[in-house]
Amino acid sequence: xxxxxxxSSTPEVTESVKRGLKTRHVSMIALGGCIGxxxxxxxxxxxxxxxxxxxxxxYIGMGLMVYFLMTSxxxxxxxxxxxxxxxxxxxxxxxxxxxxxxxxNYWFNWAITVAVDISTAALVMKFWLPGVPGWIWSLIALVLxxxxxxxxxQAFGETEFWMSLIKVITIFVFLAVGFMTIVGIMGGHATxxxxxxxxxxxxxxxxxxxxxxxxVAGFSFQxxxxxxxxxxxxxxxxxxxxxxxxxVFWRIILFYILAIFVIAAVLPYTSPDLLGSxxxxxAISPFTLVFRRAGLAAAASVMNAVILTSVISSAxxxxxxxxxxxxxxxxxxxxxxxxxxxxxNGIPYPALIATTVVxxxxxxxSIAGPQIYLxxxxxxxxxxxxxxxxxxxxxxxxxxAFVRQGHKLSELKYHAxxxxxxxxxxLVLCVAVIVGQDPQSFFTGNWEQVLxxxxxxxxxxxxxxxxxxRHHTKLIPLDEVDVSPIHEEGTLKNKD
Numbered sequence: 001x002x003x004x005x006x007x008s009s010t011p012e013v014t015e016s017v018k019r020g021l022k023t024r025h026v027s028m029i030a031l032g033g034c035i036g037x038x039x040x041x042x043x044x045x046x047x048x049x050x051x052x053x054x055x056x057x058x059y060i061g062m063g064l065m066v067y068f069l070m071t072s073x074x075x076x077x078x079x080x081x082x083x084x085x086x087x088x089x090x091x092x093x094x095x096x097x098x099x100x101x102x103x104x105n106y107w108f109n110w111a112i113t114v115a116v117d118i119s120t121a122a123l124v125m126k127f128w129l130p131g132v133p134g135w136i137w138s139l140i141a142l143v144l145x146x147x148x149x150x151x152x153x154q155a156f157g158e159t160e161f162w163m164s165l166i167k168v169i170t171i172f173v174f175l176a177v178g179f180m181t182i183v184g185i186m187g188g189h190a191t192x193x194x195x196x197x198x199x200x201x202x203x204x205x206x207x208x209x210x211x212x213x214x215x216v217a218g219f220s221f222q223x224x225x226x227x228x229x230x231x232x233x234x235x236x237x238x239x240x241x242x243x244x245x246x247x248v249f250w251r252i253i254l255f256y257i258l259a260i261f262v263i264a265a266v267l268p269y270t271s272p273d274l275l276g277s278x279x280x281x282x283a284i285s286p287f288t289l290v291f292r293r294a295g296l297a298a299a300a301s302v303m304n305a306v307i308l309t310s311v312i313s314s315a316x317x318x319x320x321x322x323x324x325x326x327x328x329x330x331x332x333x334x335x336x337x338x339x340x341x342x343x344x345n346g347i348p349y350p351a352l353i354a355t356t357v358v359x360x361x362x363x364x365x366s367i368a369g370p371q372i373y374l375x376x377x378x379x380x381x382x383x384x385x386x387x388x389x390x391x392x393x394x395x396x397x398x399x400x401a402f403v404r405q406g407h408k409l410s411e412l413k414y415h416a417x418x419x420x421x422x423x424x425x426x427l428v429l430c431v432a433v434i435v436g437q438d439p440q441s442f443f444t445g446n447w448e449q450v451l452x453x454x455x456x457x458x459x460x461x462x463x464x465x466x467x468x469x470r471h472h473t474k475l476i477p478l479d480e481v482d483v484s485p486i487h488e489e490g491t492l493k494n495k496d
Contacts, residue, residue, distance in 0.1 A: 021234045025157030027244040028164040029230055029317065031251055035167050036310035037120075038220030040303065043260055044267075044286035046216045048274035050209040052195065052264030053202025058213035059220075059256050065429045066221045067249040068422030069388055072395035073228045074245045075416040079398075079485045081237035085228040086387055087328055089394040092482060093401065095475050097468035101460050102390040103329045109383030109456075110322035111355050115362035117315035118142050124308045127300075138363060145316045146356050149323065152345045153233050156320050163313040170306045171255050174287055177294045178262030186294040187266075195268045204269060211436050218433045221252070222384035223314070225391065229321050232328075233346075242414045259287075266290050319355060326351035382437065382456040385430050392426035399423075401481035 021029070046055040076089050086106055091099025118141040122134030148159050177186060184190030196202050203210075227244050234240040263286045267274060273289055285307065291299030327348035330339035339351045399419055402412070409415060416422055434457065441449040467473065 021153060021157045021230050021240070023234075023236070023240045023243060025154075025161055026227060026230050026234050026240040027247050028161040029157065029226055029244075031164055031168070031247075034221045034223040034252060035164070035171070035255060036223075036314050037307060038216070038222075039171075039256060039259060040287050040307055040310060041285045042216055042220060043256075043263060044274040044289075046213045047260065047264050047267075047269050047286075048271070049205065049216075050213045051201045051204030051269045052260070054204060054210045055213055055260050055264065056202075056257060058210050059217045059260060060253070062214055062217035062221055062429070063249075063253045063256065065426050066224055066252075066388075067245075068417060069391055069426045070224055070227065070245045070249065071414075071416040072419075072423050072426070073225060073391050074241050074414050075412060076391075076395055076398055077228050077231035077241045078238050078414040079412060079483075081231040081234065081241070082328065082331075085231060085328070086225070086390055086394075087325065087332060087334065089398070090390050091332055093394045093398040093476070094390075095468070095473055096471065097464050097473045098390065098393075099332060100329075100334045100467040101463035102387060103325055103332070103334055104463055105383055105456070105460050106387050107322045107325040107329065107355070108358075109387075110318040110325070111358040112362050114142075114145075114315050114318040114322070114355070114359035115366070117311050117318060118359070118363060119366055121308060121311045121315070124304060124311060127304045135367065141312060141315060142356070142360060142363070145312065145319050146352070148316060149319045149352060150347060150349070152347065156316065159316060160313060163309050163316070166306060166309050167313070168251075168255075170287075170303075171259060174290065175258055175262060177296070178259075178266060178290050181290065181294045182262070182265050188295070191266050193265055195265055198268050199270065201264075201269055211432070214429075215433055215436055217256075218385060220256070223317065224252070225384075225387060226317055226321055228391070229324050232324065238413045263287075263290060266293055319352070319359070322355045323348060323351045326354060382434055382454070385434050386456065386460055388426060389430040389434075392423040392430065396420060396423040396427070397476075397478065397481065398483060401478040402483045404478045405481075405483060407483065 043055070046058065049055075050058060073085075076093075077085055080088065080092070082088055087099045087103025089099075090102045118138040119134075121141040122137040125132070125137040126134065149156055181187040182191050182193075205212075227241060230244075231237045231241050267286065267289055271289075274286060285303050287306075288299045288303045291303070296302075326335060326339050327342075329335035330337060330351070339348060339354065341350050342348045395416060399416070403409075434454075438449065438453040441447075441453065
């Protein structure tokens with residue numbers, strides 16, 4: 001598992017996965033990756049916590065940060081489009097030890113998330129068939145997503161396209177129904193904007209409440225970085241990745257902001273149903289409540305089907321992302337060479353099998369030992385923010401090295417917006433959100449809860465430190481950072 005790190009930490013990259021994702025696949029994968037239960041369910045608790053104004057401020061702020069982050073990723077991904085890109089960028093532009101830690105951390109996160117998603121799928125199915133054991137539905141979901149991922153990257157892309165399309169259509173219908181309810185066309189009488197000034201609205205709980213909603217919003221937006229994973233298998237990454245980033249940002253902002261506006265206008269922030277929002281109870285999804293307020297009796301069944309689609313989509317993306325990350329780790333020399341192997345259809349099957357085994361074992365711990373399962377889930381909790389931190393840091397150093405070595409920005413196929421403001425803002429907000437997860441536990445001395453909440457941070461630090469000590473790596477000087485782009489064939493250009 002050792003790699004040559006004496007010069008620039010840059011491994012030779014020879015992609016053997018097949019480029020089969022079309023533009024519409026890349027756009028929908030990035031869009032579908034962050035539209036799920038975070039919007040359909042958790043948005044209600046955000047409004048309840050910080051009021052309509054606080055929720056809107058938090059989601060707009062986090063959305064802008066994610067946009068800058070994705071443009072940073074886009075600049076690197078069009079220059080070096082490979083599967084499992086986060087680990088490679090951290091190794092190439094910062095420190096091989098950081099790449100090792102980021103890669104394994106991200107793989108572990110998604111493997112655990114798959115287990116969480118298939119568990120949630122079983123809870124959602126109980127809405128219709130409460131008498132069937134939940135593990136049966138979870139097993140069916142796992143077999144289904146593994147089958148899809150084993151077929152071809154085109155099969156994965158097409159499946160994600162249609163599942164994401166279902167979510168998008170649902171949001172459009174919701175917004176139409178919501179605005180008709182606000183003006184009184186549906187639901188009996190117009191709600192107007194009265195709920196925006198009801199009691200303590202629009203801002204409830206002040207800055208601490210808004211910060212806590214930043215955390216919720218951050219989790220809701222996680223998954224947008226999947227566009228960096230897909231770059232390695234996009235048919236035209238130089239065109240597809242920038243287009244996906246620009247389209248997805250505006251769609252996410254419009255979907256999230258308009259959806260929260262509608263929910264806040266139709267339902268008061270004091271509604272007890274919003275307080276109880278959880279992924280396992282579709283009956284109190286704010287989408288369901290708004291549909292019911294408009295007089296649509298079948299709202300719960302429809303939203304249950306949409307949430308089930310979202311959960312399956314998340315698990316499907318999780319298997320894909322973690323498989324490609326493990327494949328990339330092997331290419332980088334961070335994992336056994338076994339995981340570099342691919343089928344004729346380009347699927348890295350050893351990585352797929354390993355990820356499936358970890359997801360299945362994690363799921364079964366939820367049956368055999370709930371406490372172990374809770375610790376595993378907690379260990380993956382902050383991984384998305386840690387990955388974002390790594391992306392922002394990698395891009396900051398990539399751009400500085402690119403200019404330091406005499407290159408012109410016109411050589412880049414895509415330019416990140418507002419450099420260096422974008423990556424620096426992302427770095428600051430990622431740290432703020434990570435620290436802001438549960439500061440109360442620090443003050444009260446509840447160290448067990450602190451460990452559960454923040455365990456993913458020391459895990460990453462351990463991975464980073466162990467690799468750094470073992471391989472004597474160092475922060476790569478800007479003059480030695482390899483900013484070479486990749487040829488269309490998938491090999492790195494020679495700097496010399």
